[in-house]
Each structure stands twice: as C-alpha cells, then as structure tokens.
Amino acid sequence: MARSSLFSIQTITLLLSTFFFTPESINFTFHGFNQDDLYIDEATVINPSNNSPAMLTDSDPNAIGHAFFPHPIPIFNSTLTRFNSFSTQFVFQINPSNEGGYGLAFTLSASRGFPGARPGHLMGVFNDSNRNTSSTNHIFMVEFDTVKGFDEDIDSDGNHVGINLNGMNSSYYKVTEIYLQKAKPIRAWIDYEAISKQINVTIARVNDPKPEPLMSVTHDLSDVLSENMYAGFSAATGGDKWSSHYILGWSFRLNGPADHLNSSLLPTVAANSGSNSELRNALLAAISAVLIISVASLIGIVMYRRSSRFEDLEKWELDCPHRFRYRELHAATKGFRESEMIGRGGFGAVYRGVLASSGVEVAVKRITTNNPLQGMREFAAEIESLGKLRHKNLVHLQGWCKRKNDLLLVYDYLPNGSLDSLLYNPDPGFPVVLSWEQRFSIVKGIASGLLYLHEDWDQVVIHRDVKSSNVLLDADMSPRLGDFGLARLYDHGKNSHTTHVVGTIGYIAPELTHTGKASTSTDVFAYGILLLEIACGRAAVAYEAHRNAILVDWVVECMQMGNVFDAVDARMEYVVEEMEMVLGLGLLCSHPRKEMRPTMRQVVRYLNGDEVMPLLESLSLEGSRRVDEITARLLQLGLVDRVLRYSSDSVNLGVSVGVMSTTSFDGGR
Numbered sequence: 001m002a003r004s005s006l007f008s009i010q011t012i013t014l015l016l017s018t019f020f021f022t023p024e025s026i027n028f029t030f031h032g033f034n035q036d037d038l039y040i041d042e043a044t045v046i047n048p049s050n051n052s053p054a055m056l057t058d059s060d061p062n063a064i065g066h067a068f069f070p071h072p073i074p075i076f077n078s079t080l081t082r083f084n085s086f087s088t089q090f091v092f093q094i095n096p097s098n099e100g101g102y103g104l105a106f107t108l109s110a111s112r113g114f115p116g117a118r119p120g121h122l123m124g125v126f127n128d129s130n131r132n133t134s135s136t137n138h139i140f141m142v143e144f145d146t147v148k149g150f151d152e153d154i155d156s157d158g159n160h161v162g163i164n165l166n167g168m169n170s171s172y173y174k175v176t177e178i179y180l181q182k183a184k185p186i187r188a189w190i191d192y193e194a195i196s197k198q199i200n201v202t203i204a205r206v207n208d209p210k211p212e213p214l215m216s217v218t219h220d221l222s223d224v225l226s227e228n229m230y231a232g233f234s235a236a237t238g239g240d241k242w243s244s245h246y247i248l249g250w251s252f253r254l255n256g257p258a259d260h261l262n263s264s265l266l267p268t269v270a271a272n273s274g275s276n277s278e279l280r281n282a283l284l285a286a287i288s289a290v291l292i293i294s295v296a297s298l299i300g301i302v303m304y305r306r307s308s309r310f311e312d313l314e315k316w317e318l319d320c321p322h323r324f325r326y327r328e329l330h331a332a333t334k335g336f337r338e339s340e341m342i343g344r345g346g347f348g349a350v351y352r353g354v355l356a357s358s359g360v361e362v363a364v365k366r367i368t369t370n371n372p373l374q375g376m377r378e379f380a381a382e383i384e385s386l387g388k389l390r391h392k393n394l395v396h397l398q399g400w401c402k403r404k405n406d407l408l409l410v411y412d413y414l415p416n417g418s419l420d421s422l423l424y425n426p427d428p429g430f431p432v433v434l435s436w437e438q439r440f441s442i443v444k445g446i447a448s449g450l451l452y453l454h455e456d457w458d459q460v461v462i463h464r465d466v467k468s469s470n471v472l473l474d475a476d477m478s479p480r481l482g483d484f485g486l487a488r489l490y491d492h493g494k495n496s497h498t499t500h501v502v503g504t505i506g507y508i509a510p511e512l513t514h515t516g517k518a519s520t521s522t523d524v525f526a527y528g529i530l531l532l533e534i535a536c537g538r539a540a541v542a543y544e545a546h547r548n549a550i551l552v553d554w555v556v557e558c559m560q561m562g563n564v565f566d567a568v569d570a571r572m573e574y575v576v577e578e579m580e581m582v583l584g585l586g587l588l589c590s591h592p593r594k595e596m597r598p599t600m601r602q603v604v605r606y607l608n609g610d611e612v613m614p615l616l617e618s619l620s621l622e623g624s625r626r627v628d629e630i631t632a633r634l635l636q637l638g639l640v641d642r643v644l645r646y647s648s649d650s651v652n653l654g655v656s657v658g659v660m661s662t663t664s665f666d667g668g669r
Contacts, residue, residue: 139224393452442471509521
C-alpha cells in the first residue's frame with residue numbers, strides 16, 4: 001500500500017496550477033483521495049497514504065467535517081467579463097447510526113472554511129447569525145438532506161435535495177425517491193451553464209446511467225459567486241441523530257463536463273450495522289424466540305457502544321488499530337502536561353497517559369514538525385506498518401487520533417524506557433547496570449523481531465532506523481523495537497524502491513549513502529552496531545576528546561591491540577562464549593561489504609545455538625577460548641582497513657543528503 005511519497009503526479013500538477021491559474025487548468029478527478037489531495041477540517045482521509053474515502057463525519061453527535069479542493073477556483077472570467085460555467089460529479093455514501101442525520105452538502109464559497117458554523121440543520125456551513133440569505137455570504141450550496149424540518153419544531157423523516165443561495169433556506173427544493181442514507185454509494189451531478197443561467201442537479205445510484213435532472217432551474221449566480229471560490233463538501237450530525245458521511249470520488253471542470261467517475265476504481269465503505277431501522281426490519285421479518293434473543297443482544301451492543309466513549313469501527317479499521325477520540329487522549333495525558341512528558345524525539349514528544357475508560361497506561365506520541373507533509377508521512381507509515389504487525393518483540397500500536405494539525409499515536413506503556421538510557425546514560429535516580437543475561441536476552445529478542453519483519457510477515461518491512469534508543473523495555477526487561485516512522489514495505493520477491501537517505505548517523509550502511517536504496521541488509525548493518533553497543537556499553541557515535549569516536553572503529557582498534565575483550569563494558573561479568581559470538585556478529589553484521597553480512601534468519605540461528613558461526617567454528621571444535629585466537633579470527637573479517645569512516649565531514653555530509661532521525665521515544669518509558 002505504501003508509496004515512496006504522498007505526492008501523486010496529479011497532485012503535483014494541481015500544485016503547479018496554483019501559479020498558472022486559467023479556467024482551462026481547473027480540471028481534476030479523484031477516485032479516492034490521498035492526504036495531500038484535500039484541505040480538511042475536522043474530517044479525515046481514512047488511509048492518508050493510499051487512495052481512500054474522505055470521511056466528513058463519523059457517528060459522533062454534533063459533529064462537523066469539511067473537505068475542500070486546496071486551491072481557489074477562478075470562477076470569474078475577466079476576459080469575457082462574466083462568470084464561468086462549471087460542472088462537478090461526485091459519489092457519496094451516508095451510513096446512518098441512531099436515527100440518522102443530518103446529511104451533506106456540496107459548496108462553493110469565498111473562503112476555505114466556515115468559521116463559527118453549527119452542526120445539525122445548519123449543515124456545518126452556516127451559524128445563527130448568517131443563516132438567513134445575505135449577499136455577503138457568497139455561498140452556493142446543494143444540500144443532500146436526510147432530516148426534514150429546518151426552522152420547524154419537529155425533525156420528521158426527510159429525504160430531499162435543495163439548492164441554497166447565500167443562506168440556509170433552500171431556494172429550490174425536491175424530494176427524491178433515492179433513499180440517501182441507505183449506506184450505499186450515490187452519484188451526483190451539479191452543472192451550471194453560465195450563458196443560459198441553467199442549474200441542473202441530478203442523482204442516481206452509483207452504477208445507474210445518468211437520468212433526467214432531479215432539478216433544472218434558471219438562476220443567475222452572479223449575485224452569489226465571487227471572483228475566486230473554493231469548492232468542497234460539508235457534513236454535520238445532530239445531538240440525537242447522526243450518520244457517517246463519506247465522499248468516495250470527485251471530479252470538477254470549468255467550462256466543460258466533469259470527467260466521469262469509474263465506479264470500479266472507487267474505494268468502498270462498509271455499511272454500519274445495528275441501526276434502529278435495520279433492527280425494526282429484522283423484527284418485522286420474523287417473530288421468533290431466536291430472533292428476539294439475537295436482536296436483544298444486538299441492542300445491548302449498540303447501547304454499550306453509545307455509552308462508551310469509543311466510536312464505531314469501520315471496515316478499514318478492522319485490520320488497523322483503533323481510532324481514539326482526541327478528548328480521551330487529552331484527558332489521559334492531563335492536557336499533554338509537561339510533567340507527563342516521558343521523551344522527546346525528532347518528530348514530537350511522548351507522554352504517559354492513563355485511559356479513563358479502562359485504567360490502562362499508554363504512551364501517547366504527539367507528532368509536531370515544521371514540515372506538515374513529513375509529519376504526515378511519519379504518521380501514515382507507523383499506522384500502515386506497525387498497526388498490522390503482531391510480535392512480542394515489537395512495540396504494540398494501540399491506536400491513533402487525528403485532529404486538525406495534531407497527529408497522535410497510542411502505544412503500550414513500557415515502564416523501563418529505552419535501551420540507550422540504561423546502557424550509557426543511566427538516570428541518576430535509577431542507576432541500573434544491565435546484566436549480561438539481560439543484554440543477551442535483548443540481543444535475541446530484537447533479532448527475532450527483525451526476522452519477523454524481514455521474512456515472516458505478509459510483506460517485507462524495512463525498519464530503516466534500528467538503534468538503541470528505538471528499543472524499549474517492558475516491566476520484565478523484554479525488548480520491543482519501536483518507532484516505525486521511517487519504515488518501508490514491499491512484497492516478498494521484489495526489490496525496494498530507491499529513495500533518499502534516512503536513518504541515524506553511526507547506523508547507516510555505507511552502500512546506502514551511495515545508492516539511497518534501503519534493504520534488509522541495511523537493517524542488518526544497524527543491528528550489528530546495536531550488538532556492539534550492548535556488548536560495549538558505548539554509543540555508536542560519541543564526541544570524545546574533540547573528535548567523533550566511532551564505536552566500530554574503537555572495537556577494531558582493541559582487536560589490533562591484541563584483545564578484543566578490552567572493548568567490553570567493564571561494569572558487568574559475562575559468558576565468554578556468548579560475548580565472542582555477539583562481538584563477532586556485531587562486526588560481521590556491520591561489515592562494510594553487504595555481501596559479507598548474514599541474514600536475520602542466520603543471526604537468529606547463531607544466537608539460539610542452532611548453527612555455529614563459520615568464523616568461530618574451528619575454535620568451537622578445538623574447544624579453545626584463548627583471547628589471542630579469538631582476536632585473530634575476528635581480524636579475519638577484514639575490518640582492519642575499514643571502508644566506512646565517520647569523520648566530522650562525513651557526518652555533515654550525511655545530514656545534508658538525508659533525513660537523520662532521532663528516536664521518537666528519547667528518554668523512553
């Protein structure tokens with residue numbers, strides 16, 4: 001599902017068109033949406049990195065959602081000194097919950113948004129002060145209303161289409177025989193011919209041919225439109241009636257017919273289950289003891305969902321983590337209070353929280369960045385990859401939340417924090433030195449997690465940021481690999497796409513800086529550096545004595561001096577055979593030549609004792625563990641004249657050519 005960038009060719013074309021606006025240039029077609037296709041307010045593109053429905057509202061009460069084409073449309077033709085004709089086609093779907101309401105609207109407005117707009121009958125477009133017709137509003141709206149009764153005391157059943165000009169009262173109105181909120185796709189056409197002043201509004205079931213217009217009226221829109229207008233959609237729910245509103249596809253053109261939307265290319269949305277109307281139909285279908293019991297159970301589920309603070313799951317969420325409500329996470333973290341912050345990384349801060357509904361402790365990552373597109377890429381990548389992965393040595397993503405510019409990811413809370421903080425930056429209040437038994441268990445756990453990513457899951461997952469600060473420890477000191485913001489997925493048997501260099505200085509494989517092509521082998525390289533960190537208790541790159549001290553180079557220097565074990569963390573005792581294996585694996589995995597590196601499956605077999613490393617095989621057969629023999633064997637790796645050197649110049653070069661990430665959980669917890 002992932003693409004190397006959220007920018008599609010079509011989107012780039014649209015961005016360029018903002019600098020060369022002509023009536024002829026305004027022509028776009030979306031079969032589903034990516035995050036950068038729309039300007040959204042309280043709405044969401046369900047899967048930000050893939051063509052997906054735009055959800056204007058979910059089944060929350062009193063909700064409002066807006067989605068606009070991001071750029072103004074030059075609706076006035078200065079050459080002809082008149083307004084241009086326009087044509088639009090879109091496919092929408094309304095999934096009712098409770099009694100269902102209040103519908104959605106296509107809008108042309110002078111601004112990209114409706115400040116102070118109210119939900120319910122006002123459709124998220126107008127408020128009490130501007131709902132009456134006023135020439136200053138500059139709003140053309142076609143409403144697809146599911147609740148009758150604006151300015152009436154009673155909300156009776158309504159199923160109609162209205163044309164509203166600068167106000168909430170429909171200037172033209174028509175009841176339709178097509179039931180709008182039947183949880184099925186509906187196609188709509190809106191056409192305005194500027195010379196004849198003719199407005200046609202047509203609707204049909206998505207696969208039916210275009211019928212005669214539902215409404216065909218003559219009205220000069222020059223008193224409604226302004227020179228530049230924004231096109232988009234608005235939807236709203238009420239306090240006691242609500243539905244989920246979706247836009248599945250959209251095309252628009254000035255001075256010509258909008259492109260036809262191919263229904264086979266449109267994304268799908270599952271119908272909500274458990275609405276009262278469906279229950280009534282089920283009860284009328286057959287009165288039997290079994291049916292009554294089933295309906296009673298279903299009513300119980302609906303009442304439980306309404307009493308809880310969680311929203312209904314749509315089909316797309318069944319394979320993905322749960323979407324939390326913003327107010328729940330705001331309350332859990334005490335308003336994202338500074339005292340609840342447990343870490344800060346390159347793309348935001350991490351807060352400890354307690355969910356009021358369950359009392360469960362969670363870690364909430366709040367993505368904040370000066371580059372909104374990059375932040376959205378990080379957000380989408382984590383949901384796409386980590387949201388579907390299940391392994392005991394991977395951080396579990398519980399869910400997510402998106403509210404305007406706030407991008408929130410919710411993880412299991414891991415009380416022992418990040419590995420780097422315990423290896424070489426211990427908290428003074430928690431002066432723990434990890435034992436070798438704990439370290440060897442961490443080595444094996446992360447290897448198992450990487451093997452799952454590379455070979456055992458449905459797709460190949462390249463983490464691209466394996467490092468000690470991205471390894472978190474639970475209450476039992478078991479490791480979990482986290483922060484999948486840079487991860488890439490591709491199918492087994494295929495190659496990953498070339499991309500720009502990303503990662504963290506000290507962990508980047510040398511071939512990556514030359515080709516920009518990440519692979520499972522580049523993850524293995526970073527894992528090798530992690531092994532050396534765990535064995536030596538030192539950072540991959542540290543600034544010492546006015547220079548950058550590179551861990552791998554230091555281990556090689558110890559070998560050249562005759563005793564590789566001089567590099568080992570002196571604060572602990574260790575098993576010699578296990579330590580020589582970890583040091584050997586660390587050097588082998590981080591070998592400058594990628595063809596010398598083992599796969600993660602081989603690494604796991606070595607660590608589990610299922611296979612002896614070729615480098616140490618004869619030593620094991622002879623039973624010798626002499627330091628000089630072990631050192632000599634390790635020197636055979638050919639690391640004395642290492643290809644990869646990290647000087648201050650190379651560090652600066654790395655920063656210039658790629659995205660150098662810091663951990664999302666610095667400080668851990």
